[in-house]
Amino acid sequence: TTSLFAQLPRRAFLGTQLYTVNDSVARLYKLPDAQGALIQRVVENSSAQSVGLQPGDVIVSVQDKNIATHLEVVETIGSYREGDVIQFSYYRNGELQHAEAPLKGFPKETSEHAEVIYDAVPYDGGYVRTIIRKPPGEGPHPAFFFIQGAHCGSIDGMNPRSPVAMLLEGLTEKGYVVVKTEKAGVGDSRNNIHCTDCDLDYEIRLFTASFNQLSQYDFIDTSNVFVFGHSMGGVQAPLMQTDFLPKGIAVFGTVARPWFEYYIDIARKQRLMVGQDYLENEKHVARAIPFYYKLMIEKMSPEEMELDPELKDFMYNQWSYDGEGRFHGRHYTFWQQLQDTCLFTAWASTPAYVLSIWGEGEFVALNPFEHKLIADIVNQYNPGKARFYSMPSIDHGFVRVEDVQHAIDIRNDWEYQYTHFNNNLVDVLHEWMQEIIN
Secondary structure (H helix, E strand, O other), rough: HHHHHHHHOOEEEEEEEEEEHHHHHHHHHOOOOOOOOEEEEEOOOHHHHHOOOOOOEEEEEEEEEEEOOOOHHHHHHOOOOOOOEEEEEEOOEEEEEEEEEEEOEOOOOOOOOOEEEEEEEEEEEEEEEEEEEEEEOOOOOOEHHHHOOOOOOOOOOOOOOOHHHHHEEEEEHOEEEEEEEEOOOOOOEEEOOOOOOOHHHHHHHHHHHHHHHHHHOOEEEEEEEEEEEOHHHHHHHHOOOOOOOOOOEEEEOOOOOOHHHHHHHHHHHHHOOOOOOHHHHHHHHHHHHHHHHHHHHHHOOOHHOOOOOOHHHHHHHHHEEEEOOOOOOOEHHHHHHHOOOHHHHHHHOOOOEEEEEOOOOOOOOHHHHHHHHHHHHHHHHHHOEEEEEEEEEEEOOOOEEOOOHHHHHHHOHHHHHOEEEEHHHHHHHHHHHHHOOO
């Protein structure tokens, strides 16, 4: 595993808070034009500090690439790795200056309760980053394999106050090896394709490869590995064809029915929950159903749908189409394959113990029926193996809330979310896993 890590160097960490230059900033800092990124803050022990950059400097080029906005700096640095030597051109007090230095790597996660191991899994012409929390003691320890939601953001270096980070740290403290996996091309991962362009099958195989590698660690008890699928992760968990079987699969805030049916449910109910007018919502549903049918059932490409003015308007204005084959930041084939996943069959055939959790503050995976259905399917084919739990006072992101309306009210309030993790979830999962282990 050491050699694998060596083949996957750390992504570069510039360590600045940046602001895009506008006309007034250009005048204030005596710049020739309104181009560049103003440094507002420099982080200790960062690449920016080692280069000698300071607050008030304005970056205008990186490696001879002219910089117009702060996002271009972020994007450019993101393509480099720890140790790469980079040249910066910047204005300081109206004078153009140049500097170069090797980039430092992104800071690694730490844990009060475990050693944090950065490893890698060979996958699709490259490597995928895994981050493993190994508790103290001889072991082997039971393991908790986390599969995140649909988004393509990095889960490396999460804010330790975030509910997901607190869940994983809470289970680390209970003595589990906790494993999380970056997606394709995300964070340190280097693959032939990026998460935003891969399909569902590709991503399921990626998580399967990461799961299979757990058998190589002598500190993991492979007879007691539990998979936890959050949101889209709860769809992918039962579909993994692994080399050894998980002892249990827990899912939270997920979907079991065919997705064409689920999307209609969302179109009709979710918008009303967040305050949409009833008659306006009926118009929305009437437009949504043909779009979902064309996308999910007829498997039409975005290019084909764009030929219909009504579908084109819906794609761009209601379904976050980026004009390059992606809806909501994922390739259209990712969404289309969800329709054909046969989740009933997957749940019926899993020999694992199953815990299906629905949060009573949910307005995303909003249907308790969906979660009860998972347990009912498992129990029909493997009696006594599954349990449904309707969990009070928790929303889709593991935040403690009073009810659904409260969850809706705080959905953009990060300060509330980062101070109200519902830590009962740690106990619910721990008690379920211990019951099975014992």
